[in-house]
Amino acid sequence: MRRLVGLGVAVVAIVAGLVVHLAAPDGAASDIAGDALYVVAIWGGLVLLVPRWPSWATAGVVLVWSVAVELFQLTGLPLRWAAEFAPIVLVLGTSFDPRDLVVYAVTAIAVGGADAVARRALPRRRAGSAAA
Structure with missing residues (x-):
């Protein structure tokens, strides 16, 4: 089930990111949205590949990847x-922007936190539905 969630999140984030990249006017808002969607897409792909990793580990690897790509732009x-x-711009970007590092960190923390909350809630639902 977790792999399906990762796949779904990755596909939705990639499609939304392409819409932002191709249709939104250039500016801070579209740049921030694109950066956040990039992190979410990477998170979805990583969950697809390694669904049993703890939420904090997945979020940490996503953050390290995103920061490494941003620093590679230098x-x-x-x-x-x-x-x-x-x-290649869609994966590696073009030029370094320190604001992107903040967006990556905030988004990785948010996605990791949401993932942790969802994972804690899921066993309760399963246990509740098994008893019914």
């Missing part, structure tokens, strides 16, 4: 690669 390579293959 090398200039993603920008050069984007000139050759434009879709």
Whole structure:
């Protein structure tokens, strides 16, 4: 069941991210939305791959990945690669923005917290429905 949730979240976040990228006007709001959706998509993909990891571990790996990608932008390579293959922008971005680090941290904490709450609530529902 958890893998299905991860898949569903990843697909919805990717579609929403593409809509933001392609249709929303450039600006701070669309940049922040895109960054948050990136974190959510990575979280969904990671849950799909390793559904038994604790919520905090999943959120931590997602945060480390996102920060590493943002810091990698300081090398200039993603920008050069984007000139050759434009879709790479969707995965690696182009230029470093310190605000993105804050968005990644806040989103990873929010997704990890929501995941932890949902995981605690799920066994209660199962136990309740088994007794009924």
